Amino acid sequence: MPCSLHYIPKRLHARGRQNINKFYVGEYLFRRCEEADKLNPFLKISLVDLSVNRSGKRYKISKPEDVLYNTNPQSYGGAEILDLSIAFLKISELDKTDNYNKSYTHTKPGINGGTSQTNTCKILLKHKKEECNYAHSAFEIYYDNTEQTFSNYSKLLQRNNPLKSWCKNEIAKMIVKEEVRLNWTDNLPFENFTSDDSKLFSLVILFTVSLLMVVTLLVKC
């Protein structure tokens, strides 16, 4: 059924166009949110409804402000354009198929020698066109291959705190860093740095600086 909302520009209407099943490095995703949510996204992250608009790269699919059009007149009091802020996420890294697909597995050890339990959480980025918004895309969250929805989230992923926390941290990272990336190169737990490591690091720095000073003095002499 064609888009019947008069205030949505025709360029955003789907008009029979198909989803593009890949994304592009350098392409942007636009997400509408409260300005305050950008300060600490952790507080408001929902693992069910993670809609964004894709920008396209060579051929522009949408502009940032397009994400503010209200495509569901039953919500927001029927406002046509929402008075919200926009978070920009630049796609910096994708997999070999030009998609974002990231998963994390957690194994809970069995109690008193019982069977351990392994669960997996997966985050997928998909282009999911709507009749009034061809740019509509979403991060879909899967828990053991079941997509999380408003009806099943409380029974599935919400009950697995290690996986839920990991997913939220990944999404929060994207918003804080304004970037979509499969591998965050500097993701090291602080536990890896013990006081011994710090001392060793300090000694190495001290030694290097001393060596440089000696070399400088020798050159001057």
Add this chain to the structure above:
Amino acid sequence: MDITVNITSPSTNRGLNKYDLLQSESKEVVTQYEEVLEPVKGSLTTVTDNDVTSKFTVSISTLNPTQDQVETLELVKLHFKAIENQIDPNRLFFKIDKTIDDEFCIYRKSNDGISNLIINDDGSLSFSFIAYKQSDQTDSYVFYEKGGITDYELLAFNFFAL
């Protein structure tokens, strides 16, 4: 006939906030208040409404934590308090709020990024530091099952150090 009604608070009905207390005519009250303020001399804030104990007390009484969350919050509070006694309280800026999934979120923003301690309904906890893209700080993420934290002191120091 004009009727004028004067509504005034009785002078004996003083409030308990710091301003009322400092204007108190009771020497004992003023002395006690100054004793409480002494540990945070030099702070721009005051201990009565911005210290570690107050923040945790207010959060626990207003945000309806589970018993498991309370137990973890008390352990975190204990070590935040230890830091408060050692360093300038001005550096102890942090907030406590609840997420949409009813997790307790203790968070702090620095010039380099955002630190979060997330306490789940079962008392498990995750620590996360997300650096801003222009910062050269290292990101961190660690998850602890309830009772799995062996060093709350290190956790607390990292929360404030990053």
